[in-house]
Amino acid sequence: MKTIAIAGATGAVGRQMLECLKEQKIEGNVKLLASARSAGKEIDGHIVEELTEDSFQGVDYVLGACENDVTKKWMPWAQKAGCVVIDNSSAFRLDPDVPLVVPEINAQDIAKHNGIIANPNCSTIIALMALHDLDDLYDIESVICTTFQAVSGAGVKGIGDLERELKDEKAKPEAFAYQIAFNVIPQIGGFDENGITSEEWKMQNEGRKILHSPKLNVNCTCVRVPVWRSHSESITVKCKKPVDLDVWRERLADSKGVVLRDDPANNIYPMPIDTTNQDKVFVGRIRYDQADPEKKTVSLFCCGDQIRKGAASNAVQILACLMEKQ
Numbered sequence: 001m002k003t004i005a006i007a008g009a010t011g012a013v014g015r016q017m018l019e020c021l022k023e024q025k026i027e028g029n030v031k032l033l034a035s036a037r038s039a040g041k042e043i044d045g046h047i048v049e050e051l052t053e054d055s056f057q058g059v060d061y062v063l064g065a066c067e068n069d070v071t072k073k074w075m076p077w078a079q080k081a082g083c084v085v086i087d088n089s090s091a092f093r094l095d096p097d098v099p100l101v102v103p104e105i106n107a108q109d110i111a112k113h114n115g116i117i118a119n120p121n122c123s124t125i126i127a128l129m130a131l132h133d134l135d136d137l138y139d140i141e142s143v144i145c146t147t148f149q150a151v152s153g154a155g156v157k158g159i160g161d162l163e164r165e166l167k168d169e170k171a172k173p174e175a176f177a178y179q180i181a182f183n184v185i186p187q188i189g190g191f192d193e194n195g196i197t198s199e200e201w202k203m204q205n206e207g208r209k210i211l212h213s214p215k216l217n218v219n220c221t222c223v224r225v226p227v228w229r230s231h232s233e234s235i236t237v238k239c240k241k242p243v244d245l246d247v248w249r250e251r252l253a254d255s256k257g258v259v260l261r262d263d264p265a266n267n268i269y270p271m272p273i274d275t276t277n278q279d280k281v282f283v284g285r286i287r288y289d290q291a292d293p294e295k296k297t298v299s300l301f302c303c304g305d306q307i308r309k310g311a312a313s314n315a316v317q318i319l320a321c322l323m324e325k326q
C-alpha cells in the first residue's frame with residue numbers, strides 16, 4: 001500500500017484533496033501535514049502532523065497545497081526522501097524539467113517528470129478546459145480574458161474576509177487590499193512595470209506550456225469578486241482558421257470534464273453557483289465576434305470550481321494517472 005502525504009492539509013485546497021482522494025477511490029495510507037499551529041488537529045479521522053524535515057520518510061507521493069515560500073522550503077526534504085510531488089503552488093510551474101499538466105489536455109507530459117509535477121493556476125485550468133478543443137480544431141492565435149475570481153481562491157483567509165465583512169462592512173480586510181463584500185477588486189497579485197499582475201501573466205505563460213503553443217498571446221485582466229467558490233471567465237479567442245460554431249459545440253458536448261450550457265433562448269448559460277462543489281467546467285454564451293467578417297474570432301463564458309478542478313481534483317487525477325502506470 002502506497003503512502004500519500006498532503007502538505008498543507010488544513011487549507012482550502014488540502015482539505016479538498018482529502019475528499020478527492022476518497023471520491024476518486026485512490027487507495028493508500030494518508031498522512032496530513034501542516035504548520036506547527038495545526039499539529040494534533042483531527043480531520044476526517046486523521047491527525048495532522050507538523051511538516052518537518054523527517055515528514056516524508058516512507059512517503060511515496062506528496063500532494064502539495066502550500067504557498068510558494070513554504071513549498072520551496074519543504075521540497076528538498078521530499079526529494080531527498082524519494083517522493084513524487086504533485087504541487088499546487090506556482091513555485092515550479094515554469095521549470096522546463098517540471099511537467100505542467102491538465103490530464104484531459106496533456107496527460108502524456110506526466111511521463112517526463114523528474115520527481116515533480118506541477119498543477120497549473122486555477123483560472124488557467126478552467127480556461128483551457130473550455131478552449132483546448134477549439135485549439136485542436138482551429139488553432140488558437142490569441143486570447144483576451146477577464147476573470148471573475150472567487151474569494152476562496154485566496155484560501156481560508158479570503159473566505160474569512162468575506163465572512164467578516166458580510167457581518168460588519170467595516171471589518172478590516174486581511175487577504176485583500178480592499179473590502180470585497182459588495183465590491184469587485186481588479187487586482188490579483190502584484191503589478192509589474194507594464195501594469196500587468198503576476199496572476200495575469202500565468203494564463204499566457206502556463207497556457208503556452210500546456211498547449212505546447214510557444215507563441216500563444218494572452219491579454220488577461222484578473223478580478224476578485226464576492227463569490228464564495230467557482231471562478232468565471234469571459235473569453236474572446238482569435239483562431240488561425242475560420243470557426244464553425246456548431247462543430248465546436250459538438251466537440252464541447254463530448255469533451256471529458258466539460259458541460260455545454262449554451263441555450264441563450266432559454267436563459268441557459270454557466271454560472272458559478274451551478275459549478276460549485278463539482279468537477280466539471282461549464283461552457284456557454286458561445287458566439288462570433290461580429291467585428292470579424294472572417295469568423296475567426298469567437299467569445300464564450302465559462303465557470304469552474306477552482307478548489308476542485310482548478311486545484312485539488314486536477315492534482316488527484318494526475319496522481320491517479322501516476323498510480324495506474326506503476
Ligand SMILES: NC(=O)c1ccc[n+]([C@@H]2O[C@H](COP(=O)([O-])OP(=O)(O)OC[C@H]3O[C@@H](n4cnc5c(N)ncnc54)[C@H](OP(=O)(O)O)[C@@H]3O)[C@@H](O)[C@H]2O)c1
Nearest residue numbers: 008010011012013034035038065066088089153155156311
Ligand atoms: N485556493 C485556491 O482556489 C487555489 C487554487 C489553485 C492553486 N492554489 C494554490 O494552492 C496552494 C494552497 O492554497 P490554499 O488556498 O489552500 O491556501 P490556504 O487555505 O491558506 O492553506 C495553506 C496551507 O499551508 C499550510 N502552511 C502554512 N505555513 C506552513 C508551514 N510553515 N509549514 C507547513 N504548512 C504550512 C497551512 O497550514 P496551517 O493551517 O497550519 O497554517 C495550510 O494547510 C497555494 O500555493 C495556492 O496558490 C490555490
